[in-house]
Amino acid sequence: xxxxxxxxxxxxxxxxxxxxxxxxxxxxxxxxxxxxxxxxxxxxxxxxxxxxxxxxxxxxxxxxxxxxxxxxxxxxxxxxxxxxxxxxxxxxxxxxxxxxxxxxxxxxxxxxxxxxxxxxxxxxxxxxxxxxxxxxxxxxxxxxxxxxxxxxxxxxxxxxxxxxxxxxxxxxxxxxxxxxxxxxxxxxxxxxxxxxxxxxxxxxxxxxxxxxxxxxxxxxxxxxxxxxxxxxxxxxxxxxxxxxxxxxxxxxxxxxxxxxxxxxxxxxxxxxxxxxxxxxxxxxxxxxxxxxxxxxxxxxxxxxxxxxxxxxxxxxxxxxxxxxxxxxxxxxxxxxxxxxxxxxxxxxxxxxxxxxxxxxxxxxxxxxxxxxxxxxxxxxxxxxxxxxxxxxxxxxxxxxxxxxxxxxxxxxxxxxxxxxxxxxxxxxxxxxxxxxxxxxxxxxxxxxxxxxxxxxxxxxxxxxxxxxxxxxxxxxxxxxxxxxxxxxxxxxxxxxxxxxxxxxxxxxxxxxxxxxxxxxxxxxxxxxxxxxxxxxxxxxxxxxxxxxxxxxxxxxxxxxxxxxxxxxxxxxxxxxxxxxxxxxxxxxxxxxxxxxxxxxxxxxxxxxxxxxxxxxxxxxxxxxxxxxxxxxxxxxxxxxxxxxxxxxxxxxxxxxxxxxxxxxxxxxxxxxxxxxxxxxxxxx
Numbered sequence: 001x002x003x004x005x006x007x008x009x010x011x012x013x014x015x016x017x018x019x020x021x022x023x024x025x026x027x028x029x030x031x032x033x034x035x036x037x038x039x040x041x042x043x044x045x046x047x048x049x050x051x052x053x054x055x056x057x058x059x060x061x062x063x064x065x066x067x068x069x070x071x072x073x074x075x076x077x078x079x080x081x082x083x084x085x086x087x088x089x090x091x092x093x094x095x096x097x098x099x100x101x102x103x104x105x106x107x108x109x110x111x112x113x114x115x116x117x118x119x120x121x122x123x124x125x126x127x128x129x130x131x132x133x134x135x136x137x138x139x140x141x142x143x144x145x146x147x148x149x150x151x152x153x154x155x156x157x158x159x160x161x162x163x164x165x166x167x168x169x170x171x172x173x174x175x176x177x178x179x180x181x182x183x184x185x186x187x188x189x190x191x192x193x194x195x196x197x198x199x200x201x202x203x204x205x206x207x208x209x210x211x212x213x214x215x216x217x218x219x220x221x222x223x224x225x226x227x228x229x230x231x232x233x234x235x236x237x238x239x240x241x242x243x244x245x246x247x248x249x250x251x252x253x254x255x256x257x258x259x260x261x262x263x264x265x266x267x268x269x270x271x272x273x274x275x276x277x278x279x280x281x282x283x284x285x286x287x288x289x290x291x292x293x294x295x296x297x298x299x300x301x302x303x304x305x306x307x308x309x310x311x312x313x314x315x316x317x318x319x320x321x322x323x324x325x326x327x328x329x330x331x332x333x334x335x336x337x338x339x340x341x342x343x344x345x346x347x348x349x350x351x352x353x354x355x356x357x358x359x360x361x362x363x364x365x366x367x368x369x370x371x372x373x374x375x376x377x378x379x380x381x382x383x384x385x386x387x388x389x390x391x392x393x394x395x396x397x398x399x400x401x402x403x404x405x406x407x408x409x410x411x412x413x414x415x416x417x418x419x420x421x422x423x424x425x426x427x428x429x430x431x432x433x434x435x436x437x438x439x440x441x442x443x444x445x446x447x448x449x450x451x452x453x454x455x456x457x458x459x460x461x462x463x464x465x466x467x468x469x470x471x472x473x474x475x476x477x478x479x480x481x482x483x484x485x486x487x488x489x490x491x492x493x494x495x496x497x498x499x500x501x502x503x504x505x506x507x508x509x510x511x512x513x514x515x516x517x518x519x520x521x522x523x524x525x526x527x528x529x530x531x532x533x534x535x536x537x538x539x540x541x542x543x544x545x546x547x548x549x550x551x552x553x554x555x556x557x558x559x560x561x562x563x564x565x566x567x568x569x570x571x572x573x574x575x576x577x578x579x580x581x582x583x584x585x586x587x588x589x590x591x592x593x594x595x596x597x598x599x600x601x602x603x604x605x606x607x608x609x610x611x612x613x614x615x616x617x618x619x620x621x622x623x624x625x626x627x628x629x630x631x632x633x634x635x636x637x638x639x640x641x642x643x644x645x646x647x648x649x650x651x652x653x654x655x656x657x658x659x660x661x662x663x664x665x666x667x668x669x670x671x672x673x674x675x676x677x678x679x680x681x682x683x684x
Contacts, residue, residue, distance in 0.1 A: 030106055038100050050510055068083065070211055172185055219542075221505070258410055261364030281313075317536070347359075414431075460472050460486065482529065482667065483526075508549070513553070583663070585656050
């Protein structure tokens, strides 16, 4: 796959990827094809990866710990003695790869398999005995055990799982289920997990090990089984039938990483980043509990034919307790180019001297109709062409500035980011790409002239990634306009897909650098004026991913400055702060973001005392409800009785995220009026 054609997006599992479990085997063994693929993966990582990798004993230790994390990330199944029995692998995973000797790797999985199977049987036995829980003790359950010591005995794990079972039952009881419903749901959950463990085959085990090997180096490299490769091809053709959501594992839960622009979930408006999915159902029938289910199996449940309905039981990202879920419905569909097309509008701003007009162009992704382009069709669709059309229309309507809205734009075709920059500059470099050998390729705009040379703003958020970051970074470096919003995702690496004798490997082969020499990797692009955000950077973004490559720099290239927006930045910030302090939605964003941070730091364990648990949840949700109702009262909206209703009741006229667009337009108008050198800033 060529670099220019690569659809660069943050690492996540697009709904639709699938590993099919085969016939259950007593103790699966590696196949000859997998042994050979392991050797090829090792060679690919050693000689083809961007980073300077030494697959030695030190790396082997890291890969061993990663494999343990993939198998038992919460340290809830394996014992310390189990880990010690395979401790010799700490210094041998590199040898195992290069020799294709996977026997001990599979043996460690089999030990985990035995422990997991036994544990789910133990849970079902407890259900057979009847729950009979009382919820009046001072007992608490630690929520995150990824750094906890391995249990020394079965009895120690029994105590942990007793707490887990009690917490699961209490969570369902608080949500309003009676004893029979609680038992039925828990039985369904554990029977499903037991069944999936028993159905594991050789391909599943190899995939888990390869995931540990590749993700120990960086989060965007990965192995694709032959079946996964087929699904990836479907994904790249944008004809996947599903809901259009990028999902990630998050402990026992599956969370929404991002939404595909123009996809069914995006259009429905019922999912947001960091939401957790706890159950999946079809249009009719029972919901299937997916807590503890493997990501690919959850994906399989969600994916389905176009026009069918999937039901999701979702815990909102801002919920402080897993009992606060709601069921949403999404009609599955394909993602079409038309759904992702750039669209413009005019925002009118009233000032003392009259009405002003600012154009806003929403760019969901960097797309190009490759088939039409390669066929030589003159009217093929692309981001650059569609934005150019919108710019011309907005100029005719007499706008005094244009804001390009790249929020939630996860990237796309690099060539489109490059050509889009060319609409706003008169030739020049746009991005540097450094390969694994240290060679730097420089991409740029070679066409003379600009389509638009007036005041320009670029609105970004945490989900603006890859090609979006290249565009925003270039506009900022050139001084061509103001970048507004929140720090971007930080996805500054490029992957290519290479065939193996068995499966494929997605390999990080290059890194993006701005023309200033700064990498977009890890840190992303820092806006000139930062807005508060409800997307938690601790949960979403490159810096939240394990083993993300570091930020660094290369030499800058020669380029001219088209303006000096920094000269007016303090005056613009002063005006922005005044408006933000007065606008209910901006105050809400600031205060809610701070509350989310504080609640995340506080919620490290949960009480198994029903009264205490309900009191903690009610106190936390009372704070959230007070913030929401303060916002709504200031806007003249109906007040809510419960915070969980906020999404369903939000007014179309005053959505929280819309204030960012409005404020971006105000900021750009301030900039245009402060810097009269812009031709389009002059009013007739």
